[in-house]
Each structure stands twice: as structure tokens, then as C-alpha cells.
Amino acid sequence: MMKIINQNRYIQLYKIPVLIVCCIFYTSCEDFLEIDEPLGQIPHKEVYEDEATATAAVTTMYAKLRDEVLVTGTSFGMGALMGLYTDELEFYGNPWDPSLTFYYHQIVASDVGVESIWGKSYNLVYMSNAVLEGLETSDKLSTEFKQQLRGESLFIRALVHFYLTNLFGDIPYPKTTNYQINSEIEKMPVDLVYSAIQEDLTEAKSLLSNSYIMGERTRANSGAVSALLARVYLHLEQWQKAETESSEVIGNASLYTLETDLNNVFLKESHSAILQLKPQDPGANASEAATYIFDSPPPPFVALSNGMVENMDSNDLRKTQWVGEVTDGSQSWYYAYKYKQQFNTGTSMEYSIVFRLAEQYLIRAEARARQHNISGAQDDLNRIRQRAGLANTTATDTESLLEAILNERRFELFTEHGHRWFDIRRFGVADEVLEPIKSGWKITDLLLPIPESDLLMNPNLEPQNPGY
Template structure:
């Protein structure tokens, strides 16, 4: 992994060349400027450049949401919480919350996030300065670039805490930046999402596809950010704005929620490669064989599996199990089409990054924390009804209602982009929940991952998180 300075310099060319490899753009000779104004002079090339940011989410192997073609946010953060076990000791550093600063995980997540952010910054600068693009397209692409920058920074700051806030494509500036306070990073995320809301159209750029951001995607992510900031009223307002769009978004049957055609999806991440590909998640969660013990897949923990009540169809639809030599292995089954490499068949599943059920859960928590318990429980019950679970009483007290939110988020959002891990940390519940589960006294320093060791060597103004 390279320093900010070194990898920014290194990516001026490859960030664009990666587009050419995916038949989006032939960029010709290496650019001599940080921002190649030629790219943002024509509609086709500007569109290709922004599409390249989406490709960067899954194509390079060291990415958010994946590491080495692995859905890292779902897997490693699932191990760090109480959702997953791995078939071997390979990833014990995450399960035991002893993440190595010199390990691949932190380095690759950090590097890829800043790769994506570099491309976003380049796009924002190029689009802002362009005077030759079709006006409506320029506005849309700028909104997408700002949404994607916010998305990457949201995960960076929730994984690492304070991180450099790079907003300029000039690597001579970005390479020596110190860590910015998490509050400042969040403030920028909010600004980007507010801008994206204004810039993005309500309709998706491609008909029958939800793999590029629209206004609702920006609103949904903004609702989440406000929840994390404990801005309860704003979180409720933004979630309500999405939930009100009943003609576009709905809660379908459980077995339809994670399909490429899902009416619940607000924003999906399509796996890079040919158009006929499915998800990385299924490749790592669904066993290759049900007759041999797993060696390279993840299993659900018994604590999660047993947390589902009766009735609750999520346990039977979104999870499954098999037994080998008397040992039962349980695994996530939200995604069912197991593929290790892009295939030639029809695409049936995309990775769902934002979906409607989360908006119900955001609004439920926001309402309860504002004292509107009955309405909050009603939102929880909307999610539970889809699962066939018994309705919760609207007369719950505040403490019990908040525990109900925590439980519902656990059961609804398991193995999706690290929700459980982030929830336990942001609510201050991580020690109470994970200490008994892991059998150790929780170390508050474990709440964030270490800054990659190579970054500290390359940039002397960076500091390490406590405890590493």
C-alpha cells in the first residue's frame, strides 16, 4: 500500500486507464495534469469517468465494499461484531478485535477508499470547471460524484475514526494532510449529500436499473448519517421523504428483496465485469458443497441464529444450514447465486447498499429517541410484518423500545455492510454486548481500526489510533 502522496500520484493514470479496460473510455496517452480537462469536455467521456468510480467499488479487488474480491464490510465487520465465524483461523484478527496495523485489511480498505475519493475529487473538479457538457448531464454527474465521495468517507470515518479529509485532486496537497476530526468528516459528508440531493434527478439514470445514484439514494444515506450524528429530527425527516415514495419503493416478499429487480432497493452495487455477473457476497457466504465441512466460507454465529423469534421468516428465508459429521453449519442466504468469478449467465442479484427497510428502522429509532414511541414501534412493526413476526406492543417504555430497535436492526440488516458493528459502537452498547459474547473485557480502543502502518511511515503528520 502506498502513502496518500504516492498512491495519488500513481493513480492519475490508472484511475482513467481502468475505464478503458472496461470499454468505457479510451483515454490515450497519460495525462500531464491532475485533472484532464479533455475528459470533462464531452458528454460521453465525462459519463465514462463517473461510471469508472462505480466500477472502482468492486473491480480492483481492494475495495469498499470488498477486499480481494471479498465483501469486506459485510465479512470482516461481521466477524468483529457477533454475526459471523470463519471456517479457519485466517481472519481471527477481526474476530478477536486485534486488527494488525501492518495487515492487509486496513491497508487495502484505506487505499481503495482514497482511490475512489481521488476519482470523485477529480470528477468534481472537472465537472465544475466544464462549460461544454450538456447542462442536465453535468448536473447529474456532479451529484453522483458527490454522493460517491460521501459514501466512501462515511465508511472511512466509521472504520478508522479521524481520517485525512481530501477534497482536492492535487496530490501535492493531499499527500501531507493530517487526520481531520470525525465530526469534520461527517460535516463534509452532509454537505456532499445535501448537494447531491439538489443535483440528482428523482429518476434513475438508466431505466430498470438502480445501480447509479438518484435523489432518493442521497436522501437515504443522509438519513443514516443524521442518525449517526444523533440529529433525530433530521433523520426522521429524510427517512420519511424516502418512505413516502410508495410508487417507487416498497417492501416485497423476503425472497425478492435482494434480487437485481428488487423494488426495495434504493441503491445497488453491480459487480464489475461483464453485465452478466452476480454478487461477491454469495460467493463467500453460500457453501460450494453441502456435503463437506466448510474451509473457506463464513458461518452465522449461533447467537445471531438463535436471536430470531418464532415466528420469523427471516431465519428460514435469509439463512440456511447443513450438517456434516454431526456438526451443523449455518450461513447467510440473502444472496443465493454463488459465483466466484463473473459468469456468462443472466444477472439475477446485485449487492444492495441502501434499501427501504433500513429507512423504516432509521425513522423508528429517530422517533423513539424523540419520545414518539408508538409511531416508532409502528415502523418496527412494518418491518416485522414483512417477516411474519409478531407485532411489538406500542406501549413499550423508552429503554425497551430502543432495545427493540437494536434487535430489529440486528435481525433485518445482518451481514450487510457492517451495520451491526457500527450500531454497537454508535450506541455505546459494544462493551455490554461483545464482552460476554467474546469472553473478554472490551477494550474501548477496539472501536476503531488502526491507521495502516505504511501510511504512518509515508506521512509523518499522521498519528495512530490509541491501543495500536
């Protein structure tokens, strides 16, 4: 039985007397929408009789992503954990910090960090399913309004499962809140998980418009769905589809353009942002700055690896504008300086970015290279290099272009939601990259273990991943 039905930490699937979801867990929905009556006091059915409470049920899912699930910019998000898992970050925190096992590749099936990733992710899946079911039975909301919320919920469910299958391999894909069904749920093979992801995203794209529902880019639109689809197709090695979806985003110049100034990329008004997560408190900023920035040695949690920084070209503007340095006079440490506002600034300046345009250029460059469209791949790669103050690529064939693209992704997307790990894994070079620098590395570390407690509660989740 998965952790989503563990009464100690998650909503019980057989007891839903109050509003879903999320506001039972969080009051952060109030940041998105203020309502008169506390959501936790509203019966579940009544949530979907009013646009305000139905909207709050959906926006709270974004708050979960922002604060604790997968793409959070905190210390337990993929940016930090999988950065430590690779050659991107060095660990300097407390020896009892759960992140330490990721850094040293000492993860076991009872690892609390892994349990947290799995449990909180499936909790969010449950929430998305509860919203979908509530919308389905509602006769008080307009069709257009329900389509918007349904599209966003499908998008979030697909996003969570994309990360989970890349972390754990074969996983369940629950589509109901029914206790009995979920208590006996089985794992699906990765290819079927991807089929379910594509099904959710295809429907979501048909339901969502090109415009942003709240003005700011803090709720999914069709562009965000295309951005995720492009990433999905890249992982599936469906190159033409990846190119098509990324081209759809890149071609929407009225909404998305590359910021010429690197200092503007992570601002809340960034024209390259496709989906952002808004901070909870007025005047607050993205969590990433507080997670990565430090102003005195030694680093309190993590620092960028010297190897990564040293491998950046000296003329790379990302090295001077996205990397900070702290020294004690004899030794230097480096930190990610993409987000620069650690504290409340009165008016929020930075939102956490989940998808941005530069990734779409790099996706299309790779998709084109793998289809042997050398000039097209070069053009896309050079757009990113030129903005970073670098000369055009010297790669002129498929193999050298793919190597250059992998390298460019390393320096463009560092500390952003685990890109480095997923890249070296899907390129098949994880062993080559990590074996020389990680004494605990094993080839079976390509997957995380399914939490031991979940296997004990639900034998249908067997077998455990190899190596655990």
C-alpha cells in the same frame, strides 16, 4: 503522506497524463459503457469533452465500490470483515487470511487488511476529486449533464468518508488532487468530517433528480442521497433530521415499496432497492452469494454465528428464507442466504444492494423512539416485523423500543456492509456484546488503527488511535 500518493499502489497525485482515473485501474467501466478508444489512452482533459468518456469516469467509481471498496460484497468488504469483528460471523478460512485478525481482534497498525481499507478508500476519494475537477474546467459538456456527474461524485466521496470516520475516527477529508496539499494533509475531528459529509450530500441532493439516470437503480439519485443522509443524521443523533430524510424515501411510494416476499428483496428488480451495484459480466450476479454460501462442511471461509441464528425467532421468515444450513449429520453450520445466485445465470438476477427501504423504516423507527414518539416508532418497527411473519412488538416505552429496534436491525441487516458493528458501537454496547465472546477484545478496538506506513510518511496524521 497518505497511501493515495504511494506510487506502488495508487495514482500519483502529481502525475495525471491520462484519464483519470479509474480506467487505468479497471477495465470494468466497459460493463457500464462501451467506447471506441481505450480510456487509458485519452489525455485527462479530453475525458471531459465527451459525455461517453465522462460518464465512464463516474461509472468506474461504482465498479470500484462493487469490487474492492467498503461496500463490496467480497470477502474484504465491510459485510464480511466487520461481521467477523462482531458476533455475526465465525471464521473458518485459512490461517494466513487477513480476515483472521479481525475475527480475533489481533489487528496492529501494520495490518494488511487495514492498509487495504484505508488505501483503496482514499484512492476512490482521489478519483472522485479528479472527476469533480475535470467537470469544473470542462466547457464541452452541458450544465445539466455536469450537474448529474457532480452530484454522483459528491455522493460517492461522502459515502466513503462516512465509513472511514466510523472505522478510524479522525481522518483527512481531501477535496483536491493537488499533490502538495495532500502530502501535508491533516486529520479532521469526527464532527468536522461529518460537517463535510453533510455539505457534500446537501449539494448532491440539490443536483440529482428523483429519477434514475440509467433506468436501473445502479447510479445515485436524490433518494440514495436521502438514504445516506438519514443514516448520517442517525449517527449524529440528530433525530428529527434523520426522521425527515427517511420519511422522504419512505413516502416516495411510486419508486420504493417493501417487497412482501422476502425472496424478492435482493433481486435486481426489487422495489425496495434504493441503490444497487451491477455485476461486471453479462449474466453475473452479486458477489455476496459466492462469499457466504457453501454446500458442504466445514465452511470454506465464514459461517453465521450459532448465537445469531439461535436468537432468531422460530417463526421469523428471515430464518427460513435468508439463512441456509449445512450439516454433516452431527453438527450444523449456517450461511447468509439473502443472495442466492452463486454463478452466472445467463441473465443477471441479483445486484448487490447498498441501500434499501427496510433500513429507512428502522432508521425512522429509532429516530421516532428517541423523540418519544412511541406509536410512530411501533408502526415502523411493525412494518418490518410483519413482513417477517412476526407479531407486533410488545415494546411500549422508549427504552424497550430501542432495544427491540437494535435487535430487529440485527436480524434484518446481517452481513450487509457492517451494520451490526456500527450499531453496537453507536448504541454503546460493543463492550457488553463482544467482551464475553472475543478473548482479544479491548475497548480501544472501537477504532481501527491508522496504517503505520501512512503515519511514517505523513506525520500530520498523528496521533495514532489509542491502543495501537
